[in-house]
Amino acid sequence: MIATSSFRYEQDPATGVATVTLDRPHRLNALTFEIYAELRRTFVALDSEEGVRAIVITGAGKAFCSGGDVHDIIGALIGRDHRRMLEFTRMTCDVVAAIRQCRRPVVAALNGTVSGAGAAIAAAADVRIAARSAKIAFLFTRVGLSGADMGAAWLLPRIVGLGRATELLMTGDFIDAQEAFRIGLYNRVVEDDTVLPEGHAFAARLASGPLFALELTKNALNREASMDLGSALEAEAQIQAALMLHPDFQEAYRAFREKRAPRFL
Numbered sequence: 450m451i452a453t454s455s456f457r458y459e460q461d462p463a464t465g466v467a468t469v470t471l472d473r474p475h476r477l478n479a480l481t482f483e484i485y486a487e488l489r490r491t492f493v494a495l496d497s498e499e500g501v502r503a504i505v506i507t508g509a510g511k512a513f514c515s516g517g518d519v520h521d522i523i524g525a526l527i528g529r530d531h532r533r534m535l536e537f538t539r540m541t542c543d544v545v546a547a548i549r550q551c552r553r554p555v556v557a558a559l560n561g562t563v564s565g566a567g568a569a570i571a572a573a574a575d576v577r578i579a580a581r582s583a584k585i586a587f588l589f590t591r592v593g594l595s596g597a598d599m600g601a602a603w604l605l606p607r608i609v610g611l612g613r614a615t616e617l618l619m620t621g622d623f624i625d626a627q628e629a630f631r632i633g634l635y636n637r638v639v640e641d642d643t644v645l646p647e648g649h650a651f652a653a654r655l656a657s658g659p660l661f662a663l664e665l666t667k668n669a670l671n672r673e674a675s676m677d678l679g680s681a682l683e684a685e686a687q688i689q690a691a692l693m694l695h696p697d698f699q700e701a702y703r704a705f706r707e708k709r710a711p712r713f714l
Contacts, residue, residue, distance in 0.1 A: 451494050455484045457509075458491065465502030465656040466649060467495060467553075474510025477562050479518035482525075485540055488570075492547035492555075502656035504551070505648045506574065507558040508567075516565020516588060517541075523592075538598075541566060545600040548573040549671055552664040554655045558648030559583040560641060564623070569599035572608060572634075575667060578651060579626050579635040580644040586623040596621065607674060609633050659697040659713040 451458050457470040469491060471478035480488075495501055508514050517523060526537065548555055548570065557574035563585040571577055571585065579585075587605070589598045596602065596618030605614035609632045617624070629635040639647045655663060665688050673681045692698055697713045704711035 451491060451498060453487055453491060455481070455487045460498075460501060462500060464649075464653040465500060466652045467498070467501045467504045468649070469504065469506045471506075471508040471514050474508075474512070476518060477512035477515035478508040478510070478567070479515045479521070480566055481518050481521045482537075482540075485544055489540065489543045489547050492544070492551050495553060496547075496551045501553055502660055503554045503556065503652040505556050505558055505645075505652045506570065507645055507648060508560065510561070511582075512561035512567075513557070513559045513563045513583065514565075514567025514570060515562045516567050541599050545569060545573040545604075549600075552667065553660075554652065554663055554667065556648050556652045556655070558645050559585070559635070560644050564588050566599060569601050569604070572601060572604040573599075576651060577635045578644060578648045579629065579638050580641040581626050581638055582641050583626045583629070583635070583638075583644075584623045585626075585629050585634065586621055587618050588621045590619060591621040603674075605634075657713070659695075659701075659711075661695060661714070662692055662697060665692065 450460065451467075457468075457472045459468045459470070460466075461468075469488075471484070473479060495504055526534065529537075554576070555574045557571045557577045559571055559577060560580040561582050561584075563571050563583055565586075565588045568585050568587045587596055587598075587601055589601075590596050601618060602614070605618060608614075609617070613632050626635060626638045630638045637647070669685065669688060673684065676684065697711075700713060701711045
């Protein structure tokens with residue numbers, strides 16, 4: 450069982466869903482050095498944690514995450530030399546890498562403020578389920594930094610297209626949940642009091658599916674962005690041929706013939 454100290458971690462053995470809850474509601478779940486480091490360690494561990502088949506990441510209180518803590522991080526960074534700045538920025542990028550490289554599906558259940566690093570973490574998730582209150586902004590240029598932070602310039606164009614990603618990353622403007630849904634940044638928008646149950650329900654649905662097939666689907670989505678069409682087609686042919694030999698494929702066929710729900714490994 451994974452143990453954490455800077456945020457809450459829960460694991461439901463009945464569904465196979467693990468929940469990571471950012472838990473500094475008095476600071477709108479702003480991130481500290483410790484939280485960044487522990488998020489990185491946790492998602493690396495979740496890649497192989499026994500019994501975990503899907504993951505929900507959410508925030509307590511009135512926000513998902515407002516980004517890096519102004520006092521605990523931004524103030525502390527002033528005066529660092531380039532080498533120590535790079536240590537920090539690489540650590541923040543490692544959080545996104547750990548989420549994307551985690552073989553388990555990651556569902557972000559978003560509410561309230563989703564900004565800066567919080568927006569980047571949301572973009573790194575596989576699916577984003579948002580409350581009507583979930584306004585989002587990639588605020589980096591507002592503080593004199595590049596909008597290309599924590600993988601945002603790679604992730605966001607793939608979600609919403611280059612034009613909209615350019616606008617969001619250059620202006621740092623907030624958009625509301627309906628607009629985020631309209632441009633495809635949010636997968637769905639629900640009432641505030643149902644966002645976490647909806648997130649858990651969607652994660653449980655994925656958790657009941659064929660785990661190895663979902664893992665290879667996520668891997669393909671990561672890798673094929675840099676492939677030409679021919680390479681992508683060959684990669685997918687290889688993946689499907691391998692999965693057709695997997696017990697889950699055979700189980701799906703048996704379940705179809707027996708008119709029942711499949712029981713995947």
